[in-house]
Amino acid sequence: MIRPALSALALIALSPAAIAQDAAPSVAEAQFAQIASWEGRWEVAGTDALEIVFTSTARGTVMIERWETAAGLHSMTVYHLDGERVIATHYCPQGNQPRLASLPEVGGRIEFAFHDVTGLDEGESHASSLAFVPQQDGSLKRTETYTDLDGPGSPSTYVLTRAP
Template identity: 45%
Template sequence: MAAHATEASFAGNSAARQAFEKLGTLVGSWKPQDTPNSKLTIIFSHTANKTVLLETWMSGERQHSLTVYHLDGESLLATHYCPQGNQPRLKMEAAKTIGLIKFGFMDATNLANTEQSHQHSLSFTVPKNGTVLLRNETYLSGEGIDTSELKLVRSDKGMEP
């Protein structure tokens, strides 16, 4: 007979575990700081007994993309489900800046080669006390590098639904 856990359990207190818990503090809705009337909303939510964090991008009422964060042993992984149809997997890398969580390209599905446009890196500077969240991402293709930064502010109280 299988036992069912009532709470998520993770071994140890690794850097990956600490980063996953820090990302969990982002649960709720976020909007661009400089364009508060933007249709873009980014929603962070837990699922699977809080062992998975979802980052859902909404454009108005339409879902745009999804990134799924989860622990894999001593690693923190992010799989980005892109509107381009590929799914890059990124792995957390060591960061020297306090509060910075960064991910680098590991591999991808539905990507014939790395010359095709794909998310290649992603980072967060996680806010303290509800301040501005910085989210940076880099897309790589045969045409070069495209880097963007979003400054996000909470548009709710950060409560779990």
């Protein structure tokens, strides 16, 4: 009686689900975990008018990046896993919502490329690329590019440091 029970336990332990639990995280899972590690309030170098806040929601399956000013919420970007990629949906003050998909990791850098956009009115620009590069000193370099009818604009780079 004990032998069949042990055999059943061995089969359960070797099941694909059990093996998957011990497997290393995928690139997308590692990227999302890195974004989740940024939870908290960040200051933007060169300005006192803006703070960026990362918060977790939906039992840790979604990260929200809020841009906050003295006047209130400016914009936000929502990150979540979608199979083998992370999707970033940016809710822009212009009223459009570009979605960007993560690219394979390159040396700790998390990079997103344009996937599609909703709510885009003629003549509006939209986020078309986004990248995060963690720095040795614990700061975070965030670079974004917007595209309009004339093509991609110049990238904007912000250096974020954790707020005290």
